[in-house]
Amino acid sequence: MKKHKLLLIDDEKVNVRVLALSLKSDGYDVITAYNGKQGLESFIKNSPAIIITDIKMPGMDGIELLKNIKEHNAGAEVIIITGHGDIDLAIKALKYGASDFINKPIRDEVLAVALKRAEDKLDIREKLKEYTNNLENMVKIATEDVRRKSNFQAKLIKSSSEGIVATDDKWKVVIFNPGAEKIFGYSKSKIVGKTNLKDLLPANIRHFFELEKKVIRQQSFIINNNGEQVPVRFSGTILQEADKMMGCVAFFQDLREIKQLEKDLVHSERLAAVGQTMAGMAHCIKNILHGFKGGSYLVNIGLDKNNPDKLKNGWQMVQRNIGRISDLVLDLLSYSKDRTPEPQICFPNKIAADACELLQNSAEEQEITIFQDYDSLIGEGLIDSRMLQRILLNLISNAIDACIFDETIGKSWQVSVKTTLIDQQMIILEVQDNGCGMSDEVKAKLFSSFFSTKGSRGTGLGLLVTRKLIKENKGSIEVSSVVGKGTVFKVKLPFKAGNQL
Amino acid sequence: MGKKVLVVDDDPDARLFNITVVEECNYTPLEAADGEEGLKLVKQEKPDLVILDVFMPRQTGIRLYRELKTDKRFKNIHIIMLSGIPKKTFLRSQKALTEFGEQEVPEPEAYLEKPVEPGELMQTLKQILE
Numbered sequence: 001m002k003k004h005k006l007l008l009i010d011d012e013k014v015n016v017r018v019l020a021l022s023l024k025s026d027g028y029d030v031i032t033a034y035n036g037k038q039g040l041e042s043f044i045k046n047s048p049a050i051i052i053t054d055i056k057m058p059g060m061d062g063i064e065l066l067k068n069i070k071e072h073n074a075g076a077e078v079i080i081i082t083g084h085g086d087i088d089l090a091i092k093a094l095k096y097g098a099s100d101f102i103n104k105p106i107r108d109e110v111l112a113v114a115l116k117r118a119e120d121k122l123d124i125r126e127k128l129k130e131y132t133n134n135l136e137n138m139v140k141i142a143t144e145d146v147r148r149k150s151n152f153q154a155k156l157i158k159s160s161s162e163g164i165v166a167t168d169d170k171w172k173v174v175i176f177n178p179g180a181e182k183i184f185g186y187s188k189s190k191i192v193g194k195t196n197l198k199d200l201l202p203a204n205i206r207h208f209f210e211l212e213k214k215v216i217r218q219q220s221f222i223i224n225n226n227g228e229q230v231p232v233r234f235s236g237t238i239l240q241e242a243d244k245m246m247g248c249v250a251f252f253q254d255l256r257e258i259k260q261l262e263k264d265l266v267h268s269e270r271l272a273a274v275g276q277t278m279a280g281m282a283h284c285i286k287n288i289l290h291g292f293k294g295g296s297y298l299v300n301i302g303l304d305k306n307n308p309d310k311l312k313n314g315w316q317m318v319q320r321n322i323g324r325i326s327d328l329v330l331d332l333l334s335y336s337k338d339r340t341p342e343p344q345i346c347f348p349n350k351i352a353a354d355a356c357e358l359l360q361n362s363a364e365e366q367e368i369t370i371f372q373d374y375d376s377l378i379g380e381g382l383i384d385s386r387m388l389q390r391i392l393l394n395l396i397s398n399a400i401d402a403c404i405f406d407e408t409i410g411k412s413w414q415v416s417v418k419t420t421l422i423d424q425q426m427i428i429l430e431v432q433d434n435g436c437g438m439s440d441e442v443k444a445k446l447f448s449s450f451f452s453t454k455g456s457r458g459t460g461l462g463l464l465v466t467r468k469l470i471k472e473n474k475g476s477i478e479v480s481s482v483v484g485k486g487t488v489f490k491v492k493l494p495f496k497a498g499n500q501l
Numbered sequence: 502m503g504k505k506v507l508v509v510d511d512d513p514d515a516r517l518f519n520i521t522v523v524e525e526c527n528y529t530p531l532e533a534a535d536g537e538e539g540l541k542l543v544k545q546e547k548p549d550l551v552i553l554d555v556f557m558p559r560q561t562g563i564r565l566y567r568e569l570k571t572d573k574r575f576k577n578i579h580i581i582m583l584s585g586i587p588k589k590t591f592l593r594s595q596k597a598l599t600e601f602g603e604q605e606v607p608e609p610e611a612y613l614e615k616p617v618e619p620g621e622l623m624q625t626l627k628q629i630l631e
Contacts, residue, residue: 283556286585287512289616294518297619301521310521317514 004049009039036060077118163252185225213238231255291321331461341384349374355392371416380498395431402435434486507548509539536565555584
């Protein structure tokens with residue numbers, strides 16, 4: 001270890017010389033001075049780490065020098081040399097911060113011990129300084145790191161397209177990112193520190209969130225500042241520390257764009273379906289026109305030959321084809337236009353029974369029996385009755401056709417219509433037949449436009465319209481079918497029973 | 502009433518129309534509502550001409566046409582195709598079946614697209630049968 005610089009001060013020059021010699025030989029870099037004033041000057045100039053000074057000197061004495069040195073550098077180690085009986089002065093010196101004192105005559109071993117102590121102290125101080133410096137550095141680095149990370153997080157939150165809202169333990173909003181501003185239509189300054197998150201959540205999610213403490217990707221609507229309903233997908237977690245809520249974080253995914261895209265897609269698909277199948281429609285219209293031509297031909301013959309039978313048949317043919325073309329146009333219209341469901345109070349079972357009655361004759365003509373099984377729990381209630389009537393007529397006449405098209409000999413064909421109430425809020429409608437059934441190929445094309453297995457009997461729009469009506473009413477339709485065994489259509493529709501209105 | 506004309510169409514209106522035209526020409530009409538019934542009547546009644554629709558349940562006109570044209574017993578029976586399907590679609594379907602290894606069939610003597618004028622149908626009938 002490198003020895004420190006050492007300043008030696010004594011008015012007795014001989015002492016200085018002897019001591020300096022011995023210290024130099026120990027490896028110290030020794031500077032000397034012969035009075036207090038000279039010593040202080042040298043101290044300031046050379047800044048030694050260790051000072052050995054006599055206490056009694058003319059002019060500035062050792063104590064005075066010690067005070068001055070300590071003022072300049074509190075870390076300097078000052079060893080005081082005292083004469084015999086200077087104990088009071090020695091104590092005074094210690095008070096002023098001297099590191100040690102040694103008695104005259106100076107004994108080498110005592111000096112060595114004092115120096116060693118001073119050296120150790122300097123060392124420790126050095127290390128402490130280094131350590132402190134290090135520590136400061138480390139704190140600086142760590143702080144920088146934390147700052148960077150929190151910056152990163154802040155940027156992340158800021159640039160997220162999802163709306164992110166975080167709160168403290170009292171549900172008060174502390175973070176409200178630009179994504180959230182966009183969804184809710186409030187600026188951050190209006191919300192942060194002022195608003196309770198619970199006031200921003202839709203009611204159904206709020207209760208669930210409080211109860212479950214965690215919500216994952218729940219679709220809902222929030223009402224924004226402009227009173228608009230914004231579709232969102234919500235995820236949120238209540239953050240807890242030792243069973244105590246410390247805050248919560250909520251994510252809102254804006255679904256407006258997605259919903260719009262979905263709508264656009266459905267719309268363009270529908271347009272494409274209409275376009276693609278112009279040929280299909282043309283075929284259908286040609287058949288109807290053929291009927292018209294035939295009708296007018298028969299009417300003409302009837303008139304020319306005064307044959308009332310021909311006249312009547314021709315006129316009926318014209319009328320039938322007027323019916324066919326109106327059905328086609330109505331189907332096309334209801335397929336290509338969005339229709340808002342019109343729920344009204346009615347008896348769904350009655351509508352089903354009416355539909356069966358309407359088709360009873362054509363079923364009987366083909367020796368098909370219609371069975372009806374209605375859930376008596378379904379009373380009066382709110383449902384889109386026109387939709388219900390149309391889908392029932394479509395499904396039941398399809399079922400009858402499936403029996404007509406069945407080539408099995410000697411089968412007793414049946415169509416059954418069944419209603420079931422589920423949870424007071426859902427009606428299940430089943431239309432089943434034991435007719436020809438459908439191949440996988442037919443099943444795959446079941447809901448494509450102008451696809452029909454019925455030749456001139458079908459427009460290829462019936463099921464398409466049926467599915468659209470069901471979708472508009474937030475219901476669903478399923479089909480299962482086995483070739484030669486029959487087909488079941490199962491429709492689920494939301495229903496509000498009369499006692500809940 | 503001489504010659505027998507079989508009308509095969511699933512649409513009752515089209516059948517009534519075609520039969521009336523046949524009657525007006527003083528031929529004897531027969532009618533069938535699908536391809537299968539049509540074939541049965543062809544075998545039973547040996548008609549001189551068949552007015553055949555394409556798109557029907559059970560046996561389509563494409564199939565029945567093929568059967569009539571490939572069976573020697575029926576080679577003297579004339580056929581008028583009468584359909585809402587365009588002629589080229591019908592021919593394409595026949596060609597596809599031929600490519601799948603079935604026997605080649607000739608083009609129909611007459612192909613009329615619905616809606617047809619009664620005069621045109623009448624004229625075609627007479628042209629072929631007289």
